[in-house]
Amino acid sequence: MWRPxxxxxxxxxxxxxxxxxxxxxxxAGASFELFVRNIGENRNYLIAAGIERALRYLExxxxxxxxxxxxxQHPAFRQVDSGFFDYLAALRFTGDVRAMAEGTPFFADEPxxxxxxxxxxxxxxxxxxxxxxxxxxxVASKAARVVEAAQGHPVSxxxxxxxxxxxAALYAARAAYLAGCNGTSNSEAGLAFGIPVTGTMAHSYIMxxxxxxxxxxxxxxxxxxxxxxxxxxxxxxxxxxxxxxxGLHPSAVRLDSGDRLTLSKQVRARLDQAGLHDVKxxxxxxxxxxxxxxxxxxGAPIDSFGVGTxxxxxxxxxxxxxxxxxxxxxxxxxxxxxxxxxxxxxTWPSCKQVYRFRDAQGRLDHDVLASVSEEIPGxxxxxxxxxxxxxxxxxxxALEDLRARCSAMRAELPDHLLRLEPDHSYRVEVTGKLKxxxxxxxxxxxxxRVASTG
Amino acid sequence: MWRPxxxxxxxxxxxxxxxxxxxxxxxAGASFELFVRNIGENRNYLIAAGIERALRYLExxxxxxxxxxxxxQHPAFRQVDSGFFDYLAALRFTGDVRAMAEGTPFFADEPxxxxxxxxxxxxxxxxxxxxxxxxxxxVASKAARVVEAAQGHPVSxxxxxxxxxxxAALYAARAAYLAGCNGTSNSEAGLAFGIPVTGTMAHSYIMxxxxxxxxxxxxxxxxxxxxxxxxxxxxxxxxxxxxxxxGLHPSAVRLDSGDRLTLSKQVRARLDQAGLHDVKxxxxxxxxxxxxxxxxxxGAPIDSFGVGTxxxxxxxxxxxxxxxxxxxxxxxxxxxxxxxxxxxxxTWPSCKQVYRFRDAQGRLDHDVLASVSEEIPGxxxxxxxxxxxxxxxxxxxALEDLRARCSAMRAELPDHLLRLEPDHSYRVEVTGKLKxxxxxxxxxxxxxRVASTG
Numbered sequence: 001m002w003r004p005x006x007x008x009x010x011x012x013x014x015x016x017x018x019x020x021x022x023x024x025x026x027x028a029g030a031s032f033e034l035f036v037r038n039i040g041e042n043r044n045y046l047i048a049a050g051i052e053r054a055l056r057y058l059e060x061x062x063x064x065x066x067x068x069x070x071x072x073q074h075p076a077f078r079q080v081d082s083g084f085f086d087y088l089a090a091l092r093f094t095g096d097v098r099a100m101a102e103g104t105p106f107f108a109d110e111p112x113x114x115x116x117x118x119x120x121x122x123x124x125x126x127x128x129x130x131x132x133x134x135x136x137x138x139v140a141s142k143a144a145r146v147v148e149a150a151q152g153h154p155v156s157x158x159x160x161x162x163x164x165x166x167x168a169a170l171y172a173a174r175a176a177y178l179a180g181c182n183g184t185s186n187s188e189a190g191l192a193f194g195i196p197v198t199g200t201m202a203h204s205y206i207m208x209x210x211x212x213x214x215x216x217x218x219x220x221x222x223x224x225x226x227x228x229x230x231x232x233x234x235x236x237x238x239x240x241x242x243x244x245x246x247g248l249h250p251s252a253v254r255l256d257s258g259d260r261l262t263l264s265k266q267v268r269a270r271l272d273q274a275g276l277h278d279v280k281x282x283x284x285x286x287x288x289x290x291x292x293x294x295x296x297x298x299g300a301p302i303d304s305f306g307v308g309t310x311x312x313x314x315x316x317x318x319x320x321x322x323x324x325x326x327x328x329x330x331x332x333x334x335x336x337x338x339x340x341x342x343x344x345x346x347t348w349p350s351c352k353q354v355y356r357f358r359d360a361q362g363r364l365d366h367d368v369l370a371s372v373s374e375e376i377p378g379x380x381x382x383x384x385x386x387x388x389x390x391x392x393x394x395x396x397x398a399l400e401d402l403r404a405r406c407s408a409m410r411a412e413l414p415d416h417l418l419r420l421e422p423d424h425s426y427r428v429e430v431t432g433k434l435k436x437x438x439x440x441x442x443x444x445x446x447x448x449r450v451a452s453t454g
Numbered sequence: 455m456w457r458p459x460x461x462x463x464x465x466x467x468x469x470x471x472x473x474x475x476x477x478x479x480x481x482a483g484a485s486f487e488l489f490v491r492n493i494g495e496n497r498n499y500l501i502a503a504g505i506e507r508a509l510r511y512l513e514x515x516x517x518x519x520x521x522x523x524x525x526x527q528h529p530a531f532r533q534v535d536s537g538f539f540d541y542l543a544a545l546r547f548t549g550d551v552r553a554m555a556e557g558t559p560f561f562a563d564e565p566x567x568x569x570x571x572x573x574x575x576x577x578x579x580x581x582x583x584x585x586x587x588x589x590x591x592x593v594a595s596k597a598a599r600v601v602e603a604a605q606g607h608p609v610s611x612x613x614x615x616x617x618x619x620x621x622a623a624l625y626a627a628r629a630a631y632l633a634g635c636n637g638t639s640n641s642e643a644g645l646a647f648g649i650p651v652t653g654t655m656a657h658s659y660i661m662x663x664x665x666x667x668x669x670x671x672x673x674x675x676x677x678x679x680x681x682x683x684x685x686x687x688x689x690x691x692x693x694x695x696x697x698x699x700x701g702l703h704p705s706a707v708r709l710d711s712g713d714r715l716t717l718s719k720q721v722r723a724r725l726d727q728a729g730l731h732d733v734k735x736x737x738x739x740x741x742x743x744x745x746x747x748x749x750x751x752x753g754a755p756i757d758s759f760g761v762g763t764x765x766x767x768x769x770x771x772x773x774x775x776x777x778x779x780x781x782x783x784x785x786x787x788x789x790x791x792x793x794x795x796x797x798x799x800x801t802w803p804s805c806k807q808v809y810r811f812r813d814a815q816g817r818l819d820h821d822v823l824a825s826v827s828e829e830i831p832g833x834x835x836x837x838x839x840x841x842x843x844x845x846x847x848x849x850x851x852a853l854e855d856l857r858a859r860c861s862a863m864r865a866e867l868p869d870h871l872l873r874l875e876p877d878h879s880y881r882v883e884v885t886g887k888l889k890x891x892x893x894x895x896x897x898x899x900x901x902x903r904v905a906s907t908g
Contacts, residue, residue, distance in 0.1 A: 026662065168622050187465070199465055202467055204580075235901060322615075342690055
């Protein structure tokens with residue numbers, strides 16, 4: 001029930017470069033690493049997500065005949081031999097992947113996924129891998145903040161309607177659940193991933209009726225003990241009063257607009273006065289981590305939150321600075337590690353590993369970014385070998401297990417990173433060897449060495 | 455080649471409400487309108503998009519057996535009769551749709567699409583319609599600004615890698631093209647929609663080689679006269695010099711980083727000095743409408759732009775305040791028009807039409823939002839009847855035609871809206887009849903009348 005990804009879901013230049021490699025006989029093994037340049041002003045850490053989707057895409061990668069035909073007809077391939085298209089038609093992923101476990105907190109410059117394969121293959125996947133991993137990571141990272149702000153109160157992801165299309169809605173639900181949300185409103189996510197799917201009722205149901213109470217009675221009769229009644233269509237306290245007078249006993253009531261601090265207090269008091277201590281209060285409507293935090297700090301007696309658009313679009317940072325860069329190629333006489341050298345946005349050369357170091361209390365202390373050719377004792381290596389020769393080494397972990405591990409790993413983050421206020425103080429050390437490799441490449445290419453990275 | 459949309463791509467409450475309507479025997483005809491509450495600080499107008507996708511979704515809507523089975527097993531439906539699931543299994547869209555033509559500029563509160571159908575159906579589509587129409591509209595509206603800023607220089611949409619998954623990348627490419635971009639990097643969009651697909655080369659191709667010039671030569675030999683060479687991997691001017699010395703004659707060179715005002719001037723001067731007046735300069739890299747405007751105003755000799763993330767994610771406003779609201783239902787003894795009445799976010803009742811009025815020069819002057827029961831002489835009605843009894847009345851217009859009409863309609867916008875600076879002065883008049891209907895509903899529901907809308 002994962003939605004399929006066409007092979008043509010790629011920037012054209014991945015394919016013209018493939019043609020150029022093929023025509024020039026370049027089939028060397030290459031490694032590309034996917035990482036985030038900058039975690040963004042509004043995040044103190046990121047949560048790796050979208051990895052399972054990426055691995056399934058790689059494992060299932062193939063061109064359909066009409067995709068090949070489209071490329072044959074495209075003018076960019078006018079001078080390309082017909083054999084190239086036969087090559088594409090037979091192409092499957094045969095490489096290896098190292099990746100962080102989904103749900104792992106990570107930081108800028110740390111590779112979360114490395115593809116090692118013949119260069120044509122590894123390059124081809126760039127566009128799709130970036131969009132899949134970047135998007136789910138953006139959503140998971142936002143959702144984790146909302147979950148932290150909710151201090152243990154359940155958060156449901158309700159943002160499908162404002163997601164970037166229905167596929168984005170599905171994977172947003174998955175990423176949000178992975179990062180600690182308790183469920184989603186997205187029904188497809190229930191079928192596809194077994195995520196708990198929850199829902200209440202809309203204003204439109206109530207507006208269908210001339211009489212609000214009649215709509216509550218009709219709805220409750222069908223949905224039964226799981227009913228959540230929506231109070232704010234006309235007048236919140238009046239709606240509550242009519243529910244009490246009619247003797248309805250919903251499982252919860254929902255507040256979707258207005259001053260939800262005051263209203264939640266009034267509703268809680270009235271429910272308690274009526275002896276309905278077990279009726280919960282659900283709050284929704286343009287929430288994010290800051291508003292959730294504000295409500296709870298002010299003592300709002302809210303039991304759970306539905307958070308939509310802000311999670312499903314990662315609204316305050318909808319596009320991570322995710323990149324996928326060549327770091328090594330088995331070709332040429334000079335050094336085989338590679339990096340982008342420009343002063344403005346250089347990358348670290350060679351295949352790398354991230355080592356995580358914890359303090360005596362088990363909280364994260366710092367990470368070390370190292371070349372795989374180095375020994376870094378004492379740290380936990382975060383990238384693991386997950387795909388070999390084009391196939392998953394083990395079945396992917398269950399989403400429930402990933403979610404539980406993500407929760408445990410979030411609990412290891414230092415308190416200053418878990419706060420909502422910006423804090424970019426987490427230390428990621430780059431080894432001297434990586435710095436030396438970068439300098440070596442710069443010298444080889446005659447590019448000026450930049451003091452700040454020297 | 456449109457990607458399919460599962461029926462379960464819906465918030466669960468659309469389905470629990472369907473069950474409640476069905477169990478209570480409510481099959482009345484209803485009308486829902488899709489509109490944007492607020493066009494946002496960073497937009498002066500919006501461009502309607504995603505309509506064709508929405509209509510195809512409606513026409514093809516059906517539940518798969520495993521979707522029905524999922525719902526049967528879900529605890530929210532425990533008290534729902536088995537007949538409801540048989541009803542869902544046979545459900546197809548049988549209603550009517552009125553919609554604006556894709557590419558039409560529109561404003562807050564103006565319905566761009568109305569669904570009229572039995573209430574269960576019309577309600578069910580809410581989540582998917584909002585995400586499809588809202589997303590493409592967000593992208594088209596952003597792209598139109600970039601196209602305006604580019605003053606006739608071609609703009610390609612290059613944002614697939616940072617789109618919210620690969621489906622979002624595909625429809626972002628379509629929306630951007632509709633709104634005036636000249637092409638996309640997304641190959642699937644070429645196959646699916648016939649959009650011109652363009653591309654250059656990546657830094658990684660160059661980095662594969664030990665020698666930059668060798669990579670240029672190899673690439674040019676394969677791609678031929680359409681080659682665009684990327685200059686900024688190591689040193690922009692040095693790369694250009696090597697190209698000239700080697701006698702290469704690419705169709706264009708690309709600048710992806712650094713001070714692109716200065717670099718474009720230096721590159722243009724050097725190309726002209728070498729007699730290569732026909733070699734164009736393409737600029738990419740973290741561009742948006744403001745940076746494009748700034749570069750061109752400063753006299754940068756740039757021929758075309760590649761704009762990625764900012765268009766494909768509508769980054770500065772990634773989620774429009776799109777809603778889908780019940781406006782009419784054939785039920786009950788009182789008035790049959792409906793509206794949300796809360797002071798904070800009320801809606802306008804009844805099925806509506808948008809009438810557009812132009813000045814003597816043919817530029818947009820103002821719009822009138824009216825009930826369909828009113829006669830508004832002299833204005834152009836924007837909503838047209840496009841689906842009848844569940845089927846498209848005519849085949850959808852060709853994307854090329856929509857794009858040409860969008861361009862013509864953008865040219866009719868007043869200059870003050872076409873500028874990048876915020877301007878929300880366009881007048882949308884609400885008729886006295888709509889205001890009276892809202893007051894009537896408020897009185898019927900005993901909700902306080904709000905002066906500002908009286």
